[in-house]
Amino acid sequence: xxxxxxxxxxxxxxxxxxxxxxxxxxxxxxxxxxxxxxxxxxxxxxxxxxxxxxxxxxxxxxxxxxxxxxxxxxxxxxxxxxxxxxxxxxxxxxxxxxxxxxxxxxxxxxxxxxxxxxxxxxxxxxxxxxxxxxxxxxxxxxxxxxxxxxxxxxxxxxxxxx
Amino acid sequence: xxxxxxxxxxxxxxxxxxxxxxxxxxxxxxxxxxxxxxxxxxxxxxxxxxxxxxxxxxxxxxxxxxxxxxxxxxxxxxxxxxxxxxxxxxxxxxxxxxxxxxxxxxxxxxxxxxxxxxxxxxxxxxxxxxxxxxxxxxxxxxxxxxxxxxxxxxxxxxx
Numbered sequence: 433x434x435x436x437x438x439x440x441x442x443x444x445x446x447x448x449x450x451x452x453x454x455x456x457x458x459x460x461x462x463x464x465x466x467x468x469x470x471x472x473x474x475x476x477x478x479x480x481x482x483x484x485x486x487x488x489x490x491x492x493x494x495x496x497x498x499x500x501x502x503x504x505x506x507x508x509x510x511x512x513x514x515x516x517x518x519x520x521x522x523x524x525x526x527x528x529x530x531x532x533x534x535x536x537x538x539x540x541x542x543x544x545x546x547x548x549x550x551x552x553x554x555x556x557x558x559x560x561x562x563x564x565x566x567x568x569x570x571x572x573x574x575x576x577x578x579x580x581x582x583x584x585x586x587x588x589x590x591x592x593x594x
Numbered sequence: 595x596x597x598x599x600x601x602x603x604x605x606x607x608x609x610x611x612x613x614x615x616x617x618x619x620x621x622x623x624x625x626x627x628x629x630x631x632x633x634x635x636x637x638x639x640x641x642x643x644x645x646x647x648x649x650x651x652x653x654x655x656x657x658x659x660x661x662x663x664x665x666x667x668x669x670x671x672x673x674x675x676x677x678x679x680x681x682x683x684x685x686x687x688x689x690x691x692x693x694x695x696x697x698x699x700x701x702x703x704x705x706x707x708x709x710x711x712x713x714x715x716x717x718x719x720x721x722x723x724x725x726x727x728x729x730x731x732x733x734x735x736x737x738x739x740x741x742x743x744x745x746x747x748x749x750x751x752x753x
Contacts, residue, residue: 438658449652453617454639475618483658486617487744488610489649498745502666502695502702504733516739526742531666533733538666542745569668569697573677576684576692581706583664583741584655 438483441466445474446484450580453486482584489579498542500571503553504535511562512536518560524552535567600645605630609638610648614744617650653743661706663713664735668699674726676700682724688716699731 438446441464448460457471464471478484507515512530516537520528527540539557543549553568602610605628612624621632621639628635642648656664671679676694680701684692691704707713721727 442658446652446654446658450654451651453650453652478658482655484652484654486650486652488613488617489651489743490610490745491647500693502693504668513737516737520740525740526745528739528741529664529666529733529735530737530739531733531735533666534668534731535733538733538735567697569695569699569702571693571695571702573680573694574692575677575680575694576689578690579743580651580653581656581659581661581690582653582743583738584653585738585741 442474442478442483445471445478449475449484449486485582485584498544500574501541501543501549501553502569502571503539503541503557504567504569505537505539505557505563506565507536508562508564509536515560515562519557522552522556524548535565600641600647602642602647605634606638606642609635610642613639613648613650617652656706659706660708662709663707664738665705665707666733666735667703667705668731668733669701669703670698670728670731671700671726672728676726679724679726686716686720688712688720 444464445460448455448463457468457475461468461471475484479486505515505519516528516530519525519537519539522541524543525539525541527538529538530536531538541549541552543552549568549570553566557563558566608628609624612619612627621635624630625632625635639648639650643650656662669679669683680692680694683689683701683703688705688707689703690706691702693702694700695702705716707716721730
């Protein structure tokens with residue numbers, strides 16, 4: 433992972449758009465003292481390099497009481513990638529990390545009813561060939577959750593409207 | 595600042611679905627696709643934002659900030675309420691997420707560092723000063739296969 437070259441202007445853009453992505457290019461240009469074309473070009477570059485993405489965040493906890501759980505998974509080491517790819521296909525699983533440590537894979541699961549978590553962890557994941565053990569911990573209280581800094585893994589650049 | 599709770603109807607959800615695909619779409623573009631007026635789109639977005647049910651934001655990649663090391667750390671607490679320990683952990687800039695969890699461990703944190711040198715500073719200068727940490731069990735993220743980020747706790751808007 434090479435560190436990308438960002439200048440102060442890029443950082444200002446990330447800051448402004450991180451607060452509200454719906455502010456117009458014209459307003460950003462006026463506020464930062466550059467042309468609209470510069471703003472548009474930089475945003476496109478940051479998107480193409482997958483350094484930023486635009487999204488609509490909806491609230492965790494109010495949207496029908498969504499809860500979060502971590503599922504630590506131990507697998508046969510030589511099958512870890514295939515299993516991780518398989519787990520990533522489960523819609524309720526929103527994060528999959530391949531890790532070195534007490535487990536080989538950590539999956540993050542969002543659920544509303546406990547039943548849904550049980551289905552994902554104990555039925556779907558545990559039944560996959562090569563999975564030895566799953567350990568589920570439910571987040572009962574969140575003290576910090578920085579949703580603005582993430583891993584952008586999506587395929588291709590997201591189109592931007594001017 | 596009172597944030598009224600709102601119920602989202604099908605039109606709200608359609609607007610949100612569109613914003614998830616393209617957060618920078620203009621009200622007019624969304625209106626054209628959904629057969630609404632731009633004023634309706636605008637007022638519905640504002641209503642959801644005012645209720646802290648929605649934020650349309652740019653998210654940035656860990657690498658944009660020079661974070662090249664990602665760790666998940668499970669923590670056991672002893673002799674102190676786990677909430678207090680979690681609160682202190684949440685104050686560290688390296689900690690991106692801190693949750694109290696059920697199971698064998700008490701707290702789960704996500705840590706992002708510029709490089710492995712940062713680990714010594716975190717361990718010796720910061721975590722060592724937090725009273726009540728009995729053990730730390732780290733997992734080094736060696737690949738991120740999936741990371742969706744469109745559901746999160748929404749903090750009230752400041753300014």
